Amino acid sequence: MKAEAAQLSIYNSLTGTKETFIPLNEGFVGFYVCGPTVYSNVHLGNCRTFISFDLVYRYLNHLGYKVRYVRNITDVGHLVDDADQGEDKIAKKARLEQLEPMEIVQQYTIDFHDVMNQFNAIAPDIEPTATGHIIEQIELIKAILDNGFAYESNGSIYFDVEKYNESHPYGELSGRKIEDLLTNTRELDGQNEKRAPLDFALWKNASDEHLMKWPSPWGIGFPGWHLECSAMSTKYLGKQFDIHGGGMDLKFPHHECEIAQGTAGCGIAPVRHWMHTNMLTLNGKKMSKSTGNSLLPAELFSGENDLLEKAYDPMVVRFFMMQAHYRSTLDFTSEALNASEKGYAKLIEAMDSLMSLTSSDSSSADVEGLVAKFYEAMNDDFNAPILVSHLFDAVKFINSTKDGKATISAADLSLLQTEMKVFVRDILGLAKSSESGESRLDPVMDLILDLRQEARANKDWSTSDKIRDGLAGAGIVVKDSKEGTSWN
């Protein structure tokens, strides 16, 4: 474990305060994140949440924790319509496209993984699916029934919220009171199976034409949406675990229901630290597939969309997200993205410069102090934007040293090289995505730049500029400096 691990504080949505992070079992962290429902392509807003938690995972790992990271794939149980009404999202898509539900699941799971790879997000240690844990879900329902917090109705099982509320506060995570919820709940049709409008389904009775269904002690049916996370987190992380993450839009009712299910079924509150990421907005509004206010990663990477004029590198987008705190909304505009693109290029170039910097007898800046600030920023509830600002302080120092206007000692150089790599590559996850297989291009460029250098030596500016402009047209930027000419 790193000494800095003792200083980590995390904002807990449950208490509304930053708390020093002390894991349940020393040295180990149980970490659960609500994953996507795979009935369509993930959009950029979804990605932001997963990238935010990727940062959390990476930092916990860096601190030396042995993290078990579980992120589910929801492949059944999500209903299209009002609460516990309507059709399963995946089944609907399957019906529309005349495919097996599992074909839909497979297609969009692959897409999800592909996108997360492009964003350089580390895969979770376990990625369980709801359909793979039907038995565990049934067992959990039995426990909740045995403890008297659920009832059967027409082959469906509902969670008895009012009963639960008698002994445990329902709504503590989202700051709701059950009386307010009752007054503000709309009257919905077809809720006659439920005793009370706040009750939610643990198991739903399935009709004959239903595509996805399983046998249970209560007949043929399928699990309710909220249940899978409870069943799977309990199975892989235990009745109580350290961190549960998800988007803010899942706070109510999903996470509230998880708390109730876990407490009712296992007798203990399931989660110690709740973390919620804020929304990525577009035109000032939350990105959302249902309203069409969204952007797909593929559209962004290819530039084929109506919002932006050009394509963007996944790493630029990731960097853009790292410049905002995960608990703040982040507005997505082409202007903001362009700014990030330039800033990112500056950072990466400085990283390259750092690796070939020469040291002096002493440092003209407090490198150790700067590195300490990197940790301070991350320890303060994963404050990536503050970290980035300190990284740019380092960038300025690196460039000044390169220009001969500042100095760095050998020890400090080694420290800065190590820590910059750690924070930029390992923690922020900003891999150099352009280091693709351009090995065949290298000798060609060497030759071209050689010819250009000859022209420059002869003061044949028209030839040298012709080469530079021509390469620029091909997307290759040539830069002359004292050390020679570079390109990218």
Place this chain on the structure above:
RNA sequence: GGUUCCGUGGCCGAGCGGCUAGGCAGUGGUCUGCAAAACCAUCUACAGCGGUUCGAAUCCGCUCGGAACCUCCA
């Protein structure tokens, strides 16, 4: 309607009572054959109105504007 949150300079975003983050853009320099980059300097802020305080972007109240959740959504 209920609950919660937000409103920072041209743009994006930090900030959690005093020490005026950072990136991008702008302006003026240095450097350079030119360009780019880099470096130095510099200009635009805390929605409005009150209050608390020696001191407020930061705390309190009101007004205006926006968002999220209350129904599927990361």
